Amino acid sequence: DQQVKQNSPSLSVQEGRISILNCDYTNSMFDYFLWYKKYPAEGPTFLISISSIKDKNEDGRFTVFLNKSAKHLSLHIVPSQPGDSAVYFCAAVRSGGSNYKLTFGKGTLLTVNP
Amino acid sequence: NAGVMQNPRHLVRRRGQEARLRCSPMKGHSHVYWYRQLPEEGLKFMVYLQKENIIDESGMPKERFSAEFPKEGPSILRIQQVVRGDSAAYFCASSPPTGDWLGYTFGSGTRLTVV
Numbered sequence: 001d002q003q004v005k006q007n008s009p010s011l012s013v014q015e016g017r018i019s020i021l022n023c024d025y026t027n028s029m030f031d032y033f034l035w036y037k038k039y040p041a042e043g044p045t046f047l048i049s050i051s052s053i054k055d056k057n058e059d060g061r062f063t064v065f066l067n068k069s070a071k072h073l074s075l076h077i078v079p080s081q082p083g084d085s086a087v088y089f090c091a092a093v094r095s096g097g098s099n100y101k102l103t104f105g106k107g108t109l110l111t112v113n114p
Numbered sequence: 115n116a117g118v119m120q121n122p123r124h125l126v127r128r129r130g131q132e133a134r135l136r137c138s139p140m141k142g143h144s145h146v147y148w149y150r151q152l153p154e155e156g157l158k159f160m161v162y163l164q165k166e167n168i169i170d171e172s173g174m175p176k177e178r179f180s181a182e183f184p185k186e187g188p189s190i191l192r193i194q195q196v197v198r199g200d201s202a203a204y205f206c207a208s209s210p211p212t213g214d215w216l217g218y219t220f221g222s223g224t225r226l227t228v229v
Contacts, residue, residue, distance in 0.1 A: 004156070043118070043205050043220030044157065089156060098170065100147060100209070102218070104156035 003027045004092050006105035014113055019077040021108050023090030026071065030092035034102070035064060035075050038087045047088075048075070080112045118143075118208050118221035119188075126227045133193040133200070135224045139208030146189040147218070148181060151203040163189055196228045 005024045013019045023033075031052040036044035050057040050064045050073065057064050063076045077084055087109050091102040119138040127133050139146050144165055149157040159173040163183035171181065178196075183189040193200055205223045 006156075041123075041222065043120075043207075043222045045220070046218060091157075100145070100162055101159045101170070101173075102149075102157070104149075104158070106154065106156045 002105075003030075004090055004103050004105040006088075006090055006108050008108050009106070010109040010111070012111045012113060013080050015082055016079045019075075019080045019084065019110055019112065021075040021077075021088050021090075021110065023073045023075075023105055024071055025073075025092050027092070027094070027103075028071070029094045030103070031095050032093045032099075033064070033066060033073050034091045034093070035062075036089040036091060036104075037084075038089060038107070044089060077110075080110075082112045082114050085110060085112050118206055118219050120204075120206050120221035120224050122224060123222065124225050124227070126229060127196045128229055129197060130195050133196050133226055135191040135193075135204050135206075135226070136188040137191070137206030137208075137221060138188040139206075140219055142210060143208035143219075144211050145209045146183050147207045147209075148189075148191050149205045149207065149220075151205065151223075153202070157205060160191075193226075196226075198228050201226055201228045 003026050034049040035047040037047045038044045048059050048062050048064050050066050055066050066073045087107040089107045090105040121136050146163045148160040151157045161174050161181045162170040178194045180192045203223045203225050205220050207218045207220045
């Protein structure tokens with residue numbers, strides 16, 4: 001039972017254009033969402049997060065949008081750069097007693113072409 | 115200030131052998147979390163430890179897997195009698211004493227291959 005889904009295994013965009021990575025979740029108890037970036041042979045690195053009380057959070061070139069009614073979130077990268085090429089994981093957590101337990105999607109491999 | 119250190123980076127074991135994976139948290143972090151990434155999958159929570167205490171091991175397989183975080187030294191994830199299905203990347207993360215999971219810092223992982 002996959003509670004966090006990233007339905008696109010890969011995405012390819014041109015440098016300078018927008019990258020949009022999507023994530024869907026099924027568990028309505030999730031109330032905090034995170035995006036991690038992972039390069040080959042390295043551990044995941046925290047990128048940006050959003051609380052369920054918000055619908056948008058922005059940090060430089062990265063913006064995360066949350067649509068609670070659709071149980072959908074997306075990560076926008078503008079403009080995309082070749083160094084952004086990596087696997088991006090969406091993760092969700094239920095705050096409260098087990099707020100340390102992240103549920104990850106399978107990831108989307110982003111390739112930014114020069 | 116070194117990050118989360120995991121060793122070895124790569125580990126090859128024959129079926130039936132034991133695998134020991136080590137994790138040293140960031141300085142000042144006393145909470146350790148282990149996650150496993152099977153091929154083509156996302157990371158899955160295994161266990162949450164504090165010094166000398168297992169807080170939540172709900173993600174650990176019931177048999178052959180154990181974890182500890184002693185008063186001194188690194189956290190150890192131990193897999194006894196490994197099987198091919200244990201081949202995966204094992205990531206450790208740590209956070210400060212407040213248990214702030216937004217402070218998750220992952221190590222580079224140990225890639226276990228069972229032959």
